[in-house]
Amino acid sequence: MVETQKVDSTEPETGNASTGDTKPALFSFLLERFPIEKMNFHYMVEKKEVPVHRMSWGYYTGGLTFFFFMIQVVTGLFLLFYYQPTVSDAFLSVEYINNHVSAGPLIRNMHAWSSSAMIFFATVHLIVAFAMKSFEKPREITWIVGVLLLFITFTFGFTGYLLPWNQIAVNATKVGLQSIDNLGQYLGPFSHIPVQLRETFQGEASVGQSTLGRFYAMHVVILPLALVALLGLHLFQVQLHGMSKGVDEKTKKTEKFFTAFFFKDLEVWAYAFLALFVLASCIPFESFLPFPLLEPYNALGATPPGIKPEWYFFFVYYPLEMFNFLFIIIASTIVVAILFLTPWIFKGTSRRNLRFIALAVSAYLIVMTIFGEQIYHWWKH
């Protein structure tokens, strides 16, 4: 292994700053998470080392998510040159990109494929980080910001889905916004909040020009700004506290973050680009959908059959179709709460047990994503 060296010290993984008893709890908490003495190039880049062990592949998942985000930004900027966010022109502008812009289909396909890849790797990164106990003190903020980033990534998917303004885009958005509305019936005195939230997103009585304008603004301005800000904090924390140990046993080897790990990350990105290029060149993303759903949205026409969200929402969509809405809402709330409180809930859990939980969650996500429809039909009959 190039630039690999033996770990020769018993230096604590966290490298906490000393905190006095007299300091307020919140101040001590923040001081440990933002140790000023470590905020320098030497500590955050030159001195940083990455453990080498059987779970080392997990360290590359975050980088891959970041890589696909960069692809999203670059291809999204190209699409911005031609896309028209109006109900009359949105579909036509997408058609124009497909049929008249040089390399337009490739750029659009790369945007679509990399959005799915970004969501896939963000989810894998979260699960792997959980299995490796990367949320351990002092990395709680890294974890919480990571969870927020995942939610923003999903919101990117939801808002971007509407923009082509075809049958599936508009009808799936209607279903999604309607489910926010349905939430109100269970909130008693606060039942107006989801309705107001839906109206804020929708902007008018039904999904129309205001909705498209708002989703477009969220997709190209608000969410990217929020994501970049949180990503900055996330990466800053990662550099500040270093890579987590990842495994229960003591790691015998490490490698320098810069240059060894950094360049290896670039190598992985290069292969990811190759895979993305081949997929985007050869398989139009829309070919997975029945063609009637790709027709321009017709407000006067009937809703075509087969409306469903993108594959990355199947894990919640099919349970919503199968079970009571209230049950799903309660379960989702609990899961979200657990996600945010993970650093404290699983503080004392061994990595072995965390791996079991991560495997169970992965199995659920894979089964629901691939076989969700079959399970749904089996359940209904």
Add this chain to the structure above:
Amino acid sequence: MIDNRSQHQGGFRIFYACLLVMGANYFTVTAVHSYPQFQEFTEKHSGQAANCAMCHSNGNGPTGTGPGQIDGLNEEELKRLEEARKAFQPGQKIDSPILNEFGNKIVEELGRKEVLALVKEPEALATKLNKNLDTDRDGIPDAEEYLDGTDPTNKFHGHPWKMFLVNLNRYKQHILLTFAAVLLLNYGLGHLIKGIAVLTEKR
């Protein structure tokens, strides 16, 4: 007398009007007669949702007042429709306003008589169509697109695996160049890491 005659004439007028309405009704019924058997077959065979847009100009079929629908056609389009209806034998140029490019090509290839006969066995349409017919030039023959339930007029829509194979062959030069670039880049990066490691050790 005059009154009686006018009553008599009025009776004839009503009779003629009724005939006219019945005739128009008959004409309209035959005119808008679409053949959902093809759509039903393709949906059943492929397991994919399909609609009239596979062969018709309008996704909701030829009935209605919308664009590409019978009651929405102008005079010139009605003439083209009438011309297309006369094409009972194959080989005639078809430009029916209620059919899309694929629909027109089916009638051109087979003739209207054959198409009407195929209503009873829609699965045979795939075998009757010319294997080289590829309306959208996506590399997948229209006959296969009909069986797969994909859009034969959209070059970005087809069976994903078939599209992969066709486009892999079509863009092999681009892909090979990208592959070479990635390999060379990684070869360079790998040696850069080794070089830096050697330098670090020397220091």
